[in-house]
Amino acid sequence: MAEADAATSAAPVSGLDPFSDEYILDSYPQHAQLRDAGPVVLLEKYQVYATGRYAQVRAVLEDAATYCSGAGVGIDNYHKVPPWRPPSMVLETDPPEHTRNRAVISRTLSPAALRALRAGFEEEAAMMVDSLLARDSFDAVKDMGEAFPLKVFANAIGIPKEGRHHLVAYGNMVFNGMGPHNKLYDQAMANPDEVSGWVWEACQRRNLTPDGLGIRIFDAVDSGILTDEEGARLVRSFLSAGTDTTAAAIVNALYCFATNPGQWQALRERPDLARAAFEEILRFESPFQTFFRTTTRDAELAGVRIPAGEKVMLSLGAANRDPRQWSDPDRFDITRTTTGHVGFGGGIHGCVGQMMARLELEVILRAMAARVSTIEITGEPRRMLHNTLRGMEYLPVRLRA
Numbered sequence: 491m492a493e494a495d496a497a498t499s500a501a502p503v504s505g506l507d508p509f510s511d512e513y514i515l516d517s518y519p520q521h522a523q524l525r526d527a528g529p530v531v532l533l534e535k536y537q538v539y540a541t542g543r544y545a546q547v548r549a550v551l552e553d554a555a556t557y558c559s560g561a562g563v564g565i566d567n568y569h570k571v572p573p574w575r576p577p578s579m580v581l582e583t584d585p586p587e588h589t590r591n592r593a594v595i596s597r598t599l600s601p602a603a604l605r606a607l608r609a610g611f612e613e614e615a616a617m618m619v620d621s622l623l624a625r626d627s628f629d630a631v632k633d634m635g636e637a638f639p640l641k642v643f644a645n646a647i648g649i650p651k652e653g654r655h656h657l658v659a660y661g662n663m664v665f666n667g668m669g670p671h672n673k674l675y676d677q678a679m680a681n682p683d684e685v686s687g688w689v690w691e692a693c694q695r696r697n698l699t700p701d702g703l704g705i706r707i708f709d710a711v712d713s714g715i716l717t718d719e720e721g722a723r724l725v726r727s728f729l730s731a732g733t734d735t736t737a738a739a740i741v742n743a744l745y746c747f748a749t750n751p752g753q754w755q756a757l758r759e760r761p762d763l764a765r766a767a768f769e770e771i772l773r774f775e776s777p778f779q780t781f782f783r784t785t786t787r788d789a790e791l792a793g794v795r796i797p798a799g800e801k802v803m804l805s806l807g808a809a810n811r812d813p814r815q816w817s818d819p820d821r822f823d824i825t826r827t828t829t830g831h832v833g834f835g836g837g838i839h840g841c842v843g844q845m846m847a848r849l850e851l852e853v854i855l856r857a858m859a860a861r862v863s864t865i866e867i868t869g870e871p872r873r874m875l876h877n878t879l880r881g882m883e884y885l886p887v888r889l890r891a
């Protein structure tokens with residue numbers, strides 16, 4: 491299936507620039523153009539292939555042998571451009587290393603481990619919502635999106651309390667660093683040593699709390715599966731992948747409900763829909779908009795030829811609104827069936843932290859559904875300009891009890 495054959499054709503060329511301010515600020519019409527330009531296109535500006543159609547995004551995700559991650563999941567090909575940091579041992583590796591490393595992380599995030607976190611997360615969510623209700627208005631980005639994971643997620647991993655704001659900056663580096671070397675890349679990389687230095691220190695065994703999930707990674711060091719340095723790098727995977735993504739998801743959740751008050755009332759009436767609502771938020775406003783794969787051999791995707799060694803951009807944001815897959819995709823509906831959305835990716839690299847993210851969002855949505863009657867945007871929101879993530883830079887909100 492993946493082998494090139496005589497029936498294939500060259501990809502149509504597209505002038506779209508998914509990393510431009512225009513595209514980021516007004517993504518959905520541009521996603522439609524990307525999908526309509528063809529199942530696979532060549533982005534002229536960057537000379538990389540791209541797909542925004544659901545069927546092709548899914549096909550690539552499911553075929554890690556042809557579309558690998560080891561050359562980086564950003565636009566840079568690590569076989570040609572050296573990575574700015576030692577690559578992730580999960581996100582940016584291929585089997586068999588990927589399989590071994592992912593198993594270590596998965597074990598740490600076991601259902602039992604997550605169940606043990608639930609009561610504490612619920613308590614924090616309730617306190618956060620109560621304190622936000624007491625304020626006239628607040629910035630959902632700082633006071634909720636960032637505040638919640640920086641507290642509960644970072645506590646769960648067991649990293650030091652002092653300096654946690656560096657996690658947001660680090661996620662910013664990791665995810666903006668997946669884009670081209672544009673102004674967003676440069677801004678994110680403004681202070682690399684201090685931020686990376688703090689994160690690396692936080693990942694060391696000596697700095698992890700004895701009851702957190704991070705230290706459990708070092709069980710694999712003790713049993714000889716990983717070296718000490720690899721253990722710290724796997725802890726780093728938690729921190730880089732789990733903060734900014736969740737923060738964006740929380741903010742997108744507030745935005746979706748504030749702009750769709752009928753859906754908020756529906757959730758208040760049926761708080762048991764909290765999990766389903768989160769899946770719809772991921773589909774409708776996917777925090778992770780794009781990432782890349784690299785072809786390991788000459789490939790064929792929907793009849794389009796992609797030579798070996800080429801970067802292929804997957805637009806998760808476009809695939810999650812592809813009308814070829816979803817009925818009425820631009821409608822936010824927490825009762826729809828979202829099975830198969832690619833907000834967490836898919837295939838062997840599908841988000842390994844998804845149950846943690848679900849837990850965080852579920853407890854927040856439930857705490858809000860029990861207490862908040864309306865969510866109102868009180869000023870002009872500012873969309874975040876970001877190479878990879880979709881979220882807000884500023885979202886002023888008022889909650890009413």
Ligand code: HEM
Pocket residue numbers: 559563580581582592595727728731732733735736739777778781832833834835836838839840841842843844846847
């Ligand atoms: C709403 C929040 C989140 C979203 C939208 C999200 C999204 C994603 C996506 C799309 C991928 C696939 C990347 C690829 O295929 O190249 C991924 C992978 C990953 N995520 Fe998440 N994520 C979230 C939260 C988390 C959390 C909380 C953690 C940690 C507990 C985490 C850890 C990871 C790791 C380690 C990977 C790499 C998995 C692999 O390559 O096998 N993520 N995530």
